[in-house]
Every structure is written in C-alpha cells, then in structure tokens.
Amino acid sequence: MQRKEDLFITCPRCKEKNFKNQKKCSECGLVFDKLNYVTNRAGKIAVVKREKEKVLKVDKWPPDVKKYKALLLCGFLGFLGIHNFYLGRYVKGAFSLFVTLVASICILLENYIDYSAFYETFFFIPTAIMFIFWWADFLLIIINKYKIPVAIDYEYFGVKTKNEILQEIAEFDNKQEDKNSDNVENILDFKRKKK
Numbered sequence: 187m188q189r190k191e192d193l194f195i196t197c198p199r200c201k202e203k204n205f206k207n208q209k210k211c212s213e214c215g216l217v218f219d220k221l222n223y224v225t226n227r228a229g230k231i232a233v234v235k236r237e238k239e240k241v242l243k244v245d246k247w248p249p250d251v252k253k254y255k256a257l258l259l260c261g262f263l264g265f266l267g268i269h270n271f272y273l274g275r276y277v278k279g280a281f282s283l284f285v286t287l288v289a290s291i292c293i294l295l296e297n298y299i300d301y302s303a304f305y306e307t308f309f310f311i312p313t314a315i316m317f318i319f320w321w322a323d324f325l326l327i328i329i330n331k332y333k334i335p336v337a338i339d340y341e342y343f344g345v346k347t348k349n350e351i352l353q354e355i356a357e358f359d360n361k362q363e364d365k366n367s368d369n370v371e372n373i374l375d376f377k378r379k380k381k
C-alpha cells in the first residue's frame with residue numbers, strides 16, 4: 187500500500203502540493219529537478235546579496251552542509267545562534283547572539299550594577315524567545331524540518347558550467363516526459379483501486 191506522502195511533493199517556493207512525478211509545480215512553475223542543483227553556499231550568497239527571488243527554503247539537506255554538524259553546533263552553541271550562521275539564517279542567528287551577549291554582560295556585572303529592573307522589564311521575553319529558538323531548532327534539525335536557504339548553484343562547486351547544468355536539466359526533462367505519461371496512468375489506476 188502506497189502512503190500518501192509517497193505520492194506528493196510540497197513545492198518549497200509556494201507550498202503547493204504536487205504529484206511527485208510532476209516536473210513543474212502546477213502553481214508557481216518551479217522545475218523540481220532544479221532542486222538537485224541547489225547548494226546552501228549559493229543560498230547564503232543570495233541571502234547576503236538580498237536576492238530573495240533566488241532563495242528557496244528547503245528541508246532536504248543540500249550536499250554542502252551536514253546535518254550532524256548543524257546538530258552539534260546547535261546543541262553546544264545554539265544559544266549563540268551558531269547553527270543559524272552555519273546554515274545561512276543570519277537574522278535568527280544575530281538575534282540569539284545579541285540576546286545571549288547582553289544577558290551574559292548583565293550576569294557578569296551583576297555585582298556592580300543592578301540590572302534586575304531592566305532585565306525583568308525588557309529582557310525577559312527576548313531571552314525566553316532565544317531559548318525557544320534554540321530548543322525548537324534542535325528538534326527541527328533532528329526531524330528534518332529546519333528550513334535551509336538554498337539557491338541554484340550554477341558553478342556547482344566549480345565542476346560544472348551553467349550550460350552543462352542547463353543541458354542536464356533539459357535531458358532529464360526529456361526522460362521524465364516519457365516516464366510521466368506512465369506515472370499518470372499509475373496514479374489514476376491507484377485512485378480507481380481506492381474507490
């Protein structure tokens with residue numbers, strides 16, 4: 187028996203549910219095979235350059251970042267947002283880093299200056315949010331739900347050129363075309379059997 191998740195892919199750009207054998211998202215037109223050519227490195231560059239239209243947030247681990255590294259960084263240094271910097275979620279990382287630094291300074295100097303009023307009034311909530319981010323991210327990384335910014339990497343680690351990759355995608359598309367007609371039949375079959 188096929189499970190429902192085996193049949194569908196959620197588009198990382200518009201969140202539309204598509205059949206897995208579709209080449210393109212029926213809503214926004216994203217070519218799914220291009221997801222095989224994305225890297226976190228290209229995603230980070232696009233994030234820094236503020237080229238939002240190039241960035242996709244995916245929960246599938248791209249080849250250039252490692253889950254175990256992210257998990258270790260989050261577990262030991264998550265209160266400083268280091269795992270967010272590693273994966274290119276800079277705003278989130280900067281928030282955690284800032285909150286932890288201010289909180290640390292308050293604790294270090296608490297014998298000299300009384301911060302308690304400031305802390306209780308202004309800093310309790312940011313600190314709580316930082317802890318929630320830290321622990322939630324740890325969980326999200328474990329269950330593969332942490333959203334990683336990626337972009338199509340035409341340099342593909344410098345091995346392939348943009349044209350080579352585009353050609354590969356075109357060839358893949360052609361092959362898929364043949365497969366697709368079979369698959370659509372299979373799905374229709376599957377639906378008929380269910381009824």
Ligand SMILES: [Zn+2]
Pocket residue numbers: 197198199200201202211212213214215216
């Ligand atoms: Zn889409």
